Amino acid sequence: MKFLxxxxxxxxxxxxxxxxLGHKGVQIDVGSPPSDAYGDLSSAVPIxxxxxxxxxxxxVAVEVASKAMELAKKSxxxxxxxxxxxxxVNFGLKHSRFVSDSIAAICSGDLGAVxxxxxxxxxxxxxxxxxxxxxxxHARNLVLGDSLVRVMRYMGHQVQALNYIDDSGAQVAxxxxxxxxxxxxxxxxxxxxxxTYCGDSxxxxxxxxxxxxxxLREKQSFVLKEIEKGTGEVAEYARGIVRxxxxxxxxxxxxxxxxxxxxxxxxxxxxxxxxxKIFESLKKMGYVKFQTEGENKGTWVIPDPETGxxxxxxxxxxxxxxxxxxxPYAAWKVGLIGDPFGYEAYxxxxxxxxxxxxxxxxxxxxxxxxxxxxxxxxxDTRQSYLQRIVSKVLDEFREGSSKRYLHRSYEVVxxxxxxxxQLGYTIEGNFxxxxxxxxxxxxxxxxxxxxxxxxKSETRRxxxxxxxxxxxxxxxxxxxxxxxxxxxxQDPDKMIVFDIDDALQFKGDTGPYLxxxxxxxxxxxxxxxxKPGVDEASAAKLTKPQELRLAKRMTMLDISAExxxxxxxxxxxxxxxxxLAVAFNDFYEGVPVNKEEDAALRSARxxxxxxxxxxxxxxxxxxxxxxxxxx
RNA sequence: GGGCCCGUAGCCCAGCACGGAUCAGGGCGUCAGCCUCCGAAGCUGAAGUGCGUGAGCUCAGAGACCGUGGGUUCGAAUCCCACCGGGCCCGCCA
Numbered sequence: 001m002k003f004l005x006x007x008x009x010x011x012x013x014x015x016x017x018x019x020x021l022g023h024k025g026v027q028i029d030v031g032s033p034p035s036d037a038y039g040d041l042s043s044a045v046p047i048x049x050x051x052x053x054x055x056x057x058x059x060v061a062v063e064v065a066s067k068a069m070e071l072a073k074k075s076x077x078x079x080x081x082x083x084x085x086x087x088x089v090n091f092g093l094k095h096s097r098f099v100s101d102s103i104a105a106i107c108s109g110d111l112g113a114v115x116x117x118x119x120x121x122x123x124x125x126x127x128x129x130x131x132x133x134x135x136x137x138h139a140r141n142l143v144l145g146d147s148l149v150r151v152m153r154y155m156g157h158q159v160q161a162l163n164y165i166d167d168s169g170a171q172v173a174x175x176x177x178x179x180x181x182x183x184x185x186x187x188x189x190x191x192x193x194x195x196t197y198c199g200d201s202x203x204x205x206x207x208x209x210x211x212x213x214x215x216l217r218e219k220q221s222f223v224l225k226e227i228e229k230g231t232g233e234v235a236e237y238a239r240g241i242v243r244x245x246x247x248x249x250x251x252x253x254x255x256x257x258x259x260x261x262x263x264x265x266x267x268x269x270x271x272x273x274x275x276x277k278i279f280e281s282l283k284k285m286g287y288v289k290f291q292t293e294g295e296n297k298g299t300w301v302i303p304d305p306e307t308g309x310x311x312x313x314x315x316x317x318x319x320x321x322x323x324x325x326x327x328p329y330a331a332w333k334v335g336l337i338g339d340p341f342g343y344e345a346y347x348x349x350x351x352x353x354x355x356x357x358x359x360x361x362x363x364x365x366x367x368x369x370x371x372x373x374x375x376x377x378x379x380d381t382r383q384s385y386l387q388r389i390v391s392k393v394l395d396e397f398r399e400g401s402s403k404r405y406l407h408r409s410y411e412v413v414x415x416x417x418x419x420x421x422q423l424g425y426t427i428e429g430n431f432x433x434x435x436x437x438x439x440x441x442x443x444x445x446x447x448x449x450x451x452x453x454x455x456k457s458e459t460r461r462x463x464x465x466x467x468x469x470x471x472x473x474x475x476x477x478x479x480x481x482x483x484x485x486x487x488x489x490q491d492p493d494k495m496i497v498f499d500i501d502d503a504l505q506f507k508g509d510t511g512p513y514l515x516x517x518x519x520x521x522x523x524x525x526x527x528x529x530x531k532p533g534v535d536e537a538s539a540a541k542l543t544k545p546q547e548l549r550l551a552k553r554m555t556m557l558d559i560s561a562e563x564x565x566x567x568x569x570x571x572x573x574x575x576x577x578x579x580l581a582v583a584f585n586d587f588y589e590g591v592p593v594n595k596e597e598d599a600a601l602r603s604a605r606x607x608x609x610x611x612x613x614x615x616x617x618x619x620x621x622x623x624x625x626x627x628x629x630x631x
Numbered sequence: 632g633g634g635c636c637c638g639u640a641g642c643c644c645a646g647c648a649c650g651g652a653u654c655a656g657g658g659c660g661u662c663a664g665c666c667u668c669c670g671a672a673g674c675u676g677a678a679g680u681g682c683g684u685g686a687g688c689u690c691a692g693a694g695a696c697c698g699u700g701g702g703u704u705c706g707a708a709u710c711c712c713a714c715c716g717g718g719c720c721c722g723c724c725a
Binding site for chain 2: 027029031033034035037038042044047051057084085086087088090129166169170171295296298299304307309311312313314315316317319321322325380381382383384385386388409411412414429430431433455458459462478489490491493494495497499502505506507508509510512513515516517519520523524525526527528563566567571575578579582585586588589590592593594595609630631
């Protein structure tokens with residue numbers, strides 16, 4: 001995008017100026033000035049030089065600016081260079097050319113996405129145990145992961161979006177115990193989603209039943225063994241239930257805009273033999289050791305990367321512990337082990353692309369997964385310790401592997417006191433952690449439905465003559481925008497204390513604000529009589545601060561996208577989109593477009609609106625927010 | 632006991648990665664305005680104390696101690712250390 005070109009020019013001019021003035025080895029940096037009255041980019045380089053040489057910063061700034069001004073004469077976009085007495089040098093854009101080039105590029109479809117195909121990146125997210133419906137905590141994981149997938153694709157990577165299905169764990173066993181030993185129906189009542197039924201009614205009840213009758217744990221243990229074995233009537237039955245729940249969960253995921261390339265089944269990972277191979281290698285390397293005495297007698301252990309103490313990986317009964325299942329999966333992702341899987345289309349139709357599933361039937365199709373250059377696991381912060389262990393083991397396996405296996409951690413979503421109270425729970429502090437077992441959580445579908453109900457009335461109020469189906473469809477988009485933005489905009493390291501009433505807010509820094517802003521922009525285009533169009537002469541007429549601010553802002557998506565990529569942090573896109581929307585609304589209030597009488601100016605403004613709305617749409621797409629011309 | 636994360640206005644958040652410029656930006660909530668004018672899911676402005684139901688009157692007058700205290704620096708919300716408060720993790724559970 002054009003702003004990055006401008007920035008590159010400024011950096012080059014600065015570096016050349018310093019060299020010409022004999023200042024060697026100065027770190028060249030540029031940034032945004034505190035106010036655009038100073039210019040469009042600024043640098044503290046003279047301050048650093050002054051410090052080194054014991055001079056007055058303002059004087060050095062004058063020298064540097066004067067040299068830079070000379071060198072900037074032949075530049076494309078640098079219009080002004082000015083020193084400031086504080087020691088900063090400020091650079092201003094050559095507005096007419098910058099604005100006309102920017103608008104032309106964007107309107108021709110060049111939004112700055114990286115086009116050449118880069119590295120293969122595997123991104124794992126969602127990973128919900130297939131025994132319950134998604135709650136908003138799972139939704140945070142999905143939104144973070146899916147947005148990251150979108151950003152990485154935008155940045156040119158070949159992305160594999162992975163969804164790990166733990167179909168052989170205790171949580172699945174629990175609901176099978178409920179169906180097979182406690183007489184709970186394995187059919188959901190009419191009108192209830194299957195995953196919701198299993199989570200709300202079966203799982204929570206079985207949890208209580210365990211408390212009342214500890215001998216039920218034997219049933220759980222039996223079911224777990226049957227599932228692990230993988231054959232037999234109970235295992236087949238569990239397999240059917242898991243798939244039925246997964247189908248219900250996936251419909252929610254798709255509703256939220258997420259798309260996956262592959263389902264990785266834990267049961268297949270376990271049966272693939274990968275762990276045994278890795279275990280043998282680690283034994284040969286002497287990294288895992290057999291304990292012949294002490295409290296871990298009879299187990300195989302690895303060194304704990306934090307305490308230096310022992311960490312059991314294989315129990316004395318020969319079975320592998322939880323973290324040991326993650327190791328082969330991680331090794332498969334980054335290609336440290338031969339790929340045992342085949343891949344086939346999963347028998348569910350995913351909107352927007354085929355969903356594959358691993359197989360172990362020995363047939364190898366054309367599609368390949370795993371073996372990525374970079375693997376990113378979106379997993380909440382409570383698993384950071386275990387992820388560090390996995391990472392460490394990969395390094396033992398091959399030096400430097402941990403650099404290619406990244407944990408994108410994030411804090412959990414808890415519930416506000418008010419929301420907990422609405423759900424019938426009285427709590428002590430200001431928030432409560434969600435709990436699937438206790439039934440204390442906000443269901444993602446239910447939240448979307450509440451958002452949708454509100455969006456429906458808001459939309460209907462503004463569109464009295466539209467058919468219900470249209471209103472319904474728009475309300476659905478608004479609800480997804482609201483929830484995704486709410487869960488994405490906050491820093492991943494901060495806990496979200498979710499409050500239903502606050503989340504129902506459509507004003508201010510929200511997803512609906514972005515949708516509304518986009519619709520406003522499109523309305524101008526719809527109602528225009530002439531065509532949008534701009535050249536350097538008409539762009540020169542775009543001199544109002546609102547016009548310049550909007551034009552500049554819309555060329556800065558790439559800066560946010562690069563930061564989002566570097567720090568695996570899609571919230572950068574949210575911040576950008578909000579700033580762009582604010583800039584647009586400021587323009588909208590203060591600058592007429594279709595009522596402008598000067599035809600050239602009108603058409604230039606129209607082109608500006610068109611370009612800005614395209615960039616806004618792109619940034620929303622990167623967040624998985626649906627685009628609607630009218631809402 | 633060891634480790635990780637958070638602490639910014641009544642509330643919620645941005646800024647911290649790369650320390651700098653005159654007001655540390657938003658949002659919510661509160662109050663007051665703006666639709667003969669491209670969609671009001673928007674925009675603009677206000678919010679020191681005391682008294683008064685209130686128009687207002689009186690007095691006072693600058694500034695969110697960026698959790699607290701140190702340190703580094705010409706310069707710290709940003710870097711370092713300690714402490715305080717909150718959350719999480721450290722199992723032959725998953």
